[in-house]
Amino acid sequence: MSLLFSNLSTSTVDSTFEPRQSWRFCTAPMMDWSDRHCRYLWRLLSKNTRLYTEMVTTPALIHGDRERFLAFDKSEHPVALQLGGSNIYELVESAKMAEQAGFDEVNLNCGCPSDRVQENKIGACLMAHPQLVADCISAMQNAVAIPVTIKHRTGIDDLDSEEQLHHFVSTVAQSGCKVFIVHARKAWLNGLSPKENREIPPLQYERVYALKKAFPELTIVSNGGIKTTGDSLQQLQYLDGVMIGREAYHNPFLLASVDNQIYGQVTNVTRTDVFAQYLDYCHYEFKKGTRLHHITRHILGLYHGEPGGRLFRRYISENACKKDADPELLLRAIDAMRRENAV
Secondary structure, eight states, X not given: OOSOOOSBOOOOOOOSOOOGGGGSEEEOOOTTTSSHHHHHHHHHHOSSOBEEEEEEEHHHHHHSOHHHHHOBOGGGOSEEEEEEOOOHHHHHHHHHHHHHHTOSEEEEEEOOOOHHHHTTTOGGGGGGOHHHHHHHHHHHHHHOSSOEEEEEEEEETTBOSHHHHHHHXXXXXXXXXXXXXXXXXXXXXXXXXXXXXXXXXXXXXXXXHHHHHHOTTSEEEEESSOOSHHHHHHHTTTSSEEEEOHHHHHSGGGGGGHHHHTTOOOOOOOHHHHHHHHHHHHHHHHHHTOOHHHHHGXXXXXXXXXTXXXXXXXXXXXXXXXXXXXXXXXXXXXXXXXXXXXX
């Protein structure tokens, strides 16, 4: 095995608040997608990108499979745990767990519009309660030394004016929160599904730019509709950082240009090298008993846009769940792709 892995990081986190450069480029927390296997792949592509976990609700973390929710490889740093909740006690306990596990940041979800989370006062509905959000973040910050940040929308329902957004941010900032990740769309809490809430409300980047002008001392990060490093560089003319979501999942190789184009570092990341390193990782996890499909599903888009990329994706999708499947199927997928290209 050419790589060293750790199932649960025990790294010591620097207690000083990190500079704005730390949020210059981030991958979004995405339910069922940005798990530890996905984040491992992303880290192979970019050493500087800030990675976020899926949202974990505080009851699930406190009463559920804590080890699974907190597990990550030490290579993932900087990595943040996103929490969903509004119970101050539960958030404090969860933040302490995150810090003890070695996470670099705790992020509070105030942007998810799902009906399920609304019922428990989690996600975007919290934008109607800025003082509660401020109290939650203040309590977490008093309990841990790592940064406590927030991800939210530009507004919800009819609470979507620029003045209301600025009031929300101002109230939360008084808690000491310094980093605001803003999905540049409002959310409709009734009538639209989470998927529709990512697509139907129009993007309002100008609202995010105005937020930065109004609060220059804060780190403001834009999320939503950003698909390329070119898009990112345009946003960075006005803001401190950007966050990319689904495009990074479906077309992960776009991250290979981040360290060079966003951070100005000389890099030479190739699909071949990333594939070989992730194959090592698949072997390691498979021997531990991890289901193969849970690992390989994240590499499906590695050859997105390349000749044979669809065959690569289809071969893995159709075979990874078979009883006799092992990590070598990735090599067979590559061979099938090459044969098709040779025809």
